[in-house]
Amino acid sequence: MSASRAPWRVLLDRQWLLAALGVVVAIIACVLLGLWQFGRYETKSARADLIAANYDAEPAALDQLLASPSSALPADEQWRTAELTGRYCTDPACVLYVRNRPYNGQTGFFQLVPFRTDEGTLLVVRGWVPTEETQSLPLDPPPAPTGDERIVVRMRPAEPVLADRTNPAGQIQSVSPELAAEQVPGLTGLYTGAYGELVSEHPSAPVPTHPEKPDTSLGPHLSYAVQWWLFALFFPVALVIRARRAVLEAREDESGTETGSREDGPSADVVTALPRAARSSRAARPVPTAVRTAPRRRSQDEEDEDALLDDRTR
Known part of the structure; x- marks a missing residue:
């Protein structure tokens, strides 16, 4: 065992x-x-x-998506289109620019303009504008149109405020109603939980470049x-x-050790068990000579010398 x-x-x-x-x-x-x-x-x-589901859906009324100006945008209503009727705040102090916004590999600004309705004021991103080559300023942004407008926007949740950032006049670092209220005092009924990205304006007016469509790849x-x-x-x-390989190797090593001991043991016992006489006789047995030495033949000179000696002794 x-x-x-x-x-x-x-x-x-x-x-x-x-x-x-x-x-x-x-x-x-x-x-x-x-x-x-x-x-x-x-x-x-x-x-x-x-x-x-929401990007190209039929526009809904703003009050169907946001119950009040202080309401947060529901998660399932993001990117939903909404239709609003009102006026842009065209005062130069009202037009803000959101820094460090990418478009097609370039960095620029979002043009952010408050849009006033009977229900409240919604911040609207009208589009993207490039940066000047020498200064960190928007390059030739088109102005917001005056008069009554009917616009369609895609609803987005308000962005958080980034800590330890300074905001030059007319610029902010995130689309945040809180930051916009700091730059544009006097905004009444401001929607604090959401903003809109412009889809269309009626009557139409020159607009900045529309933001890029969101990436829907799954990666x-x-x-x-x-x-x-x-x-x-x-x-x-x-x-x-x-x-398993280690166990097999250990088993092979153990089997090899047992086999080696069995092979070496009996031969030693047989040698030890041989009778003493047999071992001594085997040791004393003469070794047969492999080749016997043949007698050497005598030469003719030796024969003549022997015959001469025989004649003298007679």
């Missing part, structure tokens, strides 16, 4: 326990990152659906989420495969 469990003991080493802990941490991190990316995908998808967030979740599956699979 202990021998069969022995290979698995390698997984109880400190390095394997740390590896298992690291895999758990990696799985949790990958799952959370995948959920984060999926959340971003859902947010962009919901925003794209809202823009598709790669869904594919990133799937990738993170695949990574979460990869780590435990890799750990199991590596652990």
Whole structure:
């Protein structure tokens, strides 16, 4: 029983326990990152659906979207078109410019003009104007039209006030009714929770460039989420495969050790068990001569010398 469990003991080493802990941490991190990316995908998808539903919808009355000037714009009414009848505030002090607004890769201004209606005053972005080359000022902005106007706008929530920013006269850093009220005192009934982006004016007048259409692309967030979740599956699979390989290697090492001891043991016992006489006789056994030396033949000179010696002794 202990021998069969022995290979698995390698997984109880400190390095394997740390590896298992690291895999758990990696799985949790990958799952959370995948959920984060999926959340971003859902947010962009919901925003794209809202823009598709409201961007070109039939205009509604302003009081249908905002119950009062202090009401916040409902989330499901963003980008909804609204129709208003009233007048622009054409006093030069009323026309404001919102800094650092991009359009087609350039940075310029939004022209922001209060539009007075019987219900209240709504800030309207009439469009985008470029920046002068030498100064941070709008370049040739068209004036707001005078007289009664019927306008169509897309409703947007008011932007927050950026901290620690200074505002030159006639300029603000965000489309904020609070900042506009500071620059243009005397605005009555100002809508504080929303503003409008101009779609059309009747009668028509020269207008700045319309702001860019909002981006409705979903981005790669869904594919990133799937990738993170695949990574979460990869780590435990890799750990199991590596652990199995380590167990097999440990089992092979153990089998090789047992086989080696069996091969070496019997041969030594056989040598030890040989009778002493057999070992001594085997040691004393003469080694056979492989080749016997043949007798050397005598030469003719040696024969003649022997014959001469025989004649003298006779």
